[in-house]
Amino acid sequence: MEEVKVTGIPRIGDIAPSFEAQTTMGPIKFPDDFKGQWVVLFSHPADFTPVCTTEFIGFAQLNAEFQKRNVQLIGLSIDNIYSHIAWVMNIKEKTGVEIPFPIIADVDGKIAQLFGMLHPGESSTVTVRAVFVIDPNAKIRAIIYYPLSAGRNTREILRLVDALQTADKHQVATPANWVPVPQTWEFTEENTKVIVPPPTSYEDAVKRLQEGYECIDWYLCKKKLS
Amino acid sequence: MTGTYARKNFRKRLTMSNGCVTPDGRLSDRALMLLKLLKERGKLTDTDIAELTQRPLFQVRSSLRELTNAGFLKQDGNYYLLTEKAEEAILQT
Numbered sequence: 001m002e003e004v005k006v007t008g009i010p011r012i013g014d015i016a017p018s019f020e021a022q023t024t025m026g027p028i029k030f031p032d033d034f035k036g037q038w039v040v041l042f043s044h045p046a047d048f049t050p051v052c053t054t055e056f057i058g059f060a061q062l063n064a065e066f067q068k069r070n071v072q073l074i075g076l077s078i079d080n081i082y083s084h085i086a087w088v089m090n091i092k093e094k095t096g097v098e099i100p101f102p103i104i105a106d107v108d109g110k111i112a113q114l115f116g117m118l119h120p121g122e123s124s125t126v127t128v129r130a131v132f133v134i135d136p137n138a139k140i141r142a143i144i145y146y147p148l149s150a151g152r153n154t155r156e157i158l159r160l161v162d163a164l165q166t167a168d169k170h171q172v173a174t175p176a177n178w179v180p181v182p183q184t185w186e187f188t189e190e191n192t193k194v195i196v197p198p199p200t201s202y203e204d205a206v207k208r209l210q211e212g213y214e215c216i217d218w219y220l221c222k223k224k225l226s
Numbered sequence: 227m228t229g230t231y232a233r234k235n236f237r238k239r240l241t242m243s244n245g246c247v248t249p250d251g252r253l254s255d256r257a258l259m260l261l262k263l264l265k266e267r268g269k270l271t272d273t274d275i276a277e278l279t280q281r282p283l284f285q286v287r288s289s290l291r292e293l294t295n296a297g298f299l300k301q302d303g304n305y306y307l308l309t310e311k312a313e314e315a316i317l318q319t
Contacts, residue, residue, distance in 0.1 A: 026288050033284040033291075072284060102284070 004068055009116030012143060016134045017043075023074070023102035024084045031138040038165075040157060043117040043127035047079045047087035049218040050195045051151045055129070056091060058154035063100045069161055070136075073101035077127055078112060081105040087201040096217045118140075122147055131157055133164060145178040155185055163214040193222040246289050247296045253315055260289055261298060261312050269305040 014038075020029045028037070042051040042059075059066075059073055066195060067074055077084075084103045092098050104111060106127075112118050117127040129146035141164050146152050163174040198219040199205040205218040213221035246257030253261070263278060264270060272290055276283040290306055293299045298312040308316075 025282070025285055027292070028284055028288055029291065033287040035287075037283065072282065 010114075010132075010140055010143075012138050012140055016132065016138050016140050019111050019114060021076075021104040021106065021111060022081055023104050024081065024088055024099070025102035026172060028074075028102060028104075031134075031142040034072055034134075034138075036070075036136050038069065038136060038161065039074060039132075040066065040071055040161065041074045041076065041115070041132045041134060042157075043076045043115075043130045044114065045123070045129070045148050046077055047083045048090070048219050050198055051149070053087075053091060053216070053220050054078075054195070055151050057095060058151075059101070060097050060099050062154050062158055065158055066161070069158075069165060071161055075099075075101065075103035076106050076111060076117070077103070078106050078109045080107050080126070089219050090217065094220075119145070133157075133160060135164070135168075136176075193224055196221045196223055246292045247298075251296075253298075257289065257293060258296075258316070258319060260286075260293070261308060261316055264299070264306060264308050265313070265316055269302065269307045271304045271306070275306075 018030060020027065026046055044055060046052065056075065059075070064072060078121045079087075084105055088099045088103070098221075104201065106112050109118065109127075112127045115130065115132060118124065118128040122128050126150065128150070129144075129150070129152055131144040131146075131152065132140055133142040135141050142160055144152070144157070144160075159179060162180045163178060166180060167173060193214070196213050198221075199208050208218045208221060211221075213223050215221040246254050246260070254292070260275065260279070263275065267274075267278075270278070272283065272287050275281075275290070276286045279286065290299060293312075294301065294306070298309055298315065299306050300309050301307075
């Protein structure tokens with residue numbers, strides 16, 4: 001496919017920038033390797049951070065639904081491949097959830113810059129929670145940005161894909177809160193819990209597991225707000 | 227100078243590490259499996275291979291590109307076929 005040169009942050013309707021990257025599932029070339037597929041490319045601030053871990057579990061649990069819709073999920077952060085692998089293994093070990101999609105190791109941040117995933121007002125070193133929904137013609141169809149502190153609603157991203165695909169198929173638009181079929185998904189007590197800021201020293205990390213929180217690991221502990 | 231050389235080599239190893247062909251030209255188990263599948267079937271498309279191997283399409287395409295660049299595969303339209311080099315590599319296993 002044609003090489004795309006981007007001079008600013010890509011916007012809805014633009015052709016997504018081309019890139020090659022190393023991922024947890026081998027090297028990829030975008031968009032060539034994804035020809036004919038939808039892609040949800042999403043960035044997260046860093047591996048081994050609590051909010052990102054909950055998001056990855058959320059995406060992994062919905063991966064089969066994305067696949068049914070011919071969507072390939074791709075994660076990205078400015079971390080190296082060994083960190084990604086260790087994190088993916090840690091998630092599997094602690095929660096039993098396997099991450100079934102590739103995560104780009106954007107060590108030098110070049111892809112993050114290409115897609116405008118670095119927002120200096122929020123952080124100049126880690127990517128914000130960006131989501132790019134890209135169609136089979138490599139056109140950017142939707143963009144979402146979330147700050148570091150708020151985890152994304154993975155079901156909303158699936159709903160967005162449904163809305164775009166439905167609009168394409170039937171030449172219609174979808175109203176607020178539209179869903180393709182009445183949803184059985186419900187929010188539970190678990191969804192009301194918040195994340196305790198992770199410890200930043202070895203000493204505090206060791207202590208964290210004894211502090212009475214609900215912990216999956218030292219960096220991911222939750223509590224209920226009173 | 228030494229640091230730059232080391233960094234470049236590290237990057238090269240990292241780039242190749244998850245692929246089908248190692249820097250010294252050896253084929254990974256995944257690559258050999260793919261070549262043997264093509265030997266058995268004659269010629270296949272990328273989607274055929276993804277379906278038969280139950281691997282994600284992007285991963286199959288990445289492997290096919292790498293094996294083609296390394297001279298183990300050739301293309302006939304949308305189909306992939308083995309080269310003589312690939313036939314020899316299979317015989318050596």
